[in-house]
Amino acid sequence: MVPILVFDIETIPDVAGIRKLWDIAADVSDAAVVELASQRRRQATGSDFLQPHLHRIVAISCALRDGDSVKIWSLGTAQDDERELVRRFFDGIDRYTPQLVSWNGSGFDLPVLHYRAFFHGVTALRYWDQGEDDREFKFNNYLSRFHARHLDLMDVLAGYQNRANASLDDMARLTGLPGKLGMDGAQVWPAWQRGEIDAIRAYCETDVANTYLLFQRFQMMRGQLTPEGYEREVALLRAWVGEQPAAHWKAFGAAWV
Numbered sequence: 001m002v003p004i005l006v007f008d009i010e011t012i013p014d015v016a017g018i019r020k021l022w023d024i025a026a027d028v029s030d031a032a033v034v035e036l037a038s039q040r041r042r043q044a045t046g047s048d049f050l051q052p053h054l055h056r057i058v059a060i061s062c063a064l065r066d067g068d069s070v071k072i073w074s075l076g077t078a079q080d081d082e083r084e085l086v087r088r089f090f091d092g093i094d095r096y097t098p099q100l101v102s103w104n105g106s107g108f109d110l111p112v113l114h115y116r117a118f119f120h121g122v123t124a125l126r127y128w129d130q131g132e133d134d135r136e137f138k139f140n141n142y143l144s145r146f147h148a149r150h151l152d153l154m155d156v157l158a159g160y161q162n163r164a165n166a167s168l169d170d171m172a173r174l175t176g177l178p179g180k181l182g183m184d185g186a187q188v189w190p191a192w193q194r195g196e197i198d199a200i201r202a203y204c205e206t207d208v209a210n211t212y213l214l215f216q217r218f219q220m221m222r223g224q225l226t227p228e229g230y231e232r233e234v235a236l237l238r239a240w241v242g243e244q245p246a247a248h249w250k251a252f253g254a255a256w257v
Contacts, residue, residue, distance in 0.1 A: 005098035006063040006212045007089070009109045010185070010204045011055035012192045013037060018054060034189065052111040058192060060085050061204035063212040063237075064098075070236050072208055074201040083120040090117060090124035093142070097126055100142060100150040103168045103211045107155070153215055172210040175217060178255035181206050181248065202248035209252060213237065 013034045018024065024033055038048035063072045075088045090113075093100070102109055117124065131138025142150045145160070157171075158164035172179040183191065183203040191200050213234065220230040241253045 001067070003064060003066040003096050003098040004101060004215075005092070005096075006065075006101040006208050006215060007105070007109065008061050008102065008204050008207045008211065009057050009112060010059040010061075010188050010200050011057050011112060012189045013050055014054050014056040017056075031193065052108060053115040055112045055115075057082050057085055057112060057116055058188070058197065059201045059204045060089050061201065061208045062089075062092075063208045065212075065233075066096075066098075070212075070240055072205050072212070072240070074205055078197045078201060082116060083122065086113060086116050086120060087122050089113065090122055090127055094124055094126040099148075101211065101215045102150070102152050102154075103207075103214070104152065104154045104165075105150065106145055106152040110150070151215070153211065153218060157218070168207060168210055168214075171214055175214065176257045177210050177213055178206065178252050179210060181251055181255065202246065206248055206252050209237065209241070 015030045015033050018033055018037050019026075019028075022036075024036070037050060037054070041050055042048045060075045061072065062075065063070065076085050092098070116122075125133065127142050129137040130141050130143060137149075140147045140149050145152075145155070154165055154168070158166065169179040169184070181203070183199065188200055188203075216225065216230055216233040219225040219233075220227060225233065238253075238256070241249050241256070244250075
């Protein structure tokens with residue numbers, strides 16, 4: 001069985017990059033820089049959500065289904081810098097060539113990862129292969145929107161129609177999963193300012209758990225799992241969650257009906 005790697009990232013505004021682009025003085029606070037950037041973005045688009053190249057990654061969490069086991073964790077440590085997190089992510093892909101699964105990964109997570117890998121000089125031969133080294137990748141690679149080696153579950157369920165996109169929280173809760181617990185994406189920057197990186201990593205991990213379980217449901221819907229096989233996959237993750245001592249997994253298990 002090909003390993004399945006479900007992933008999610010959490011980001012904050014790239015304050016250093018914004019300062020550089022707009023020549024903002026060093027005595028202007030980080031909070032003021034972000035507020036200025038948000039205001040400019042709001043004026044231009046109606047939304048204060050910054051472009052992917054102006055995001056800095058602070059957490060990458062993964063669920064790995066391989067062999068007879070499943071596990072969920074955040075890459076590196078809370079003290080690792082962005083380059084190390086990005087390097088670990090792409091090194092894992094180069095080493096194991098997994099099936100990637102995400103929720104809005106094509107629209108956000110992977111573009112951000114591309115830009116940050118570019119800025120940091122992170123090499124990822126297998127990930128970027130489109131048939132130059134392995135002919136099979138010409139017909140199924142990580143980069144094409146319509147190839148299966150990376151499956152953006154949100155994009156696929158919406159029929160590749162952006163106006164039909166649904167949020168991860170809505171889809172999780174509508175199918176009996178916990179959904180967002182204790183935080184959402186808009187709260188990551190304030191949490192980062194308060195030094196709560198562990199809480200951000202925990203939040204990212206529970207998002208991955210929701211995505212992983214929605215993917216298993218999708219596999220049943222398209223006939224890749226029987227109903228009995230689907231129940232086994234759900235039970236496998238439920239057992240793993242039940243063994244975890246961390247508070248966010250206790251809360252996830254309690255909310256999982």
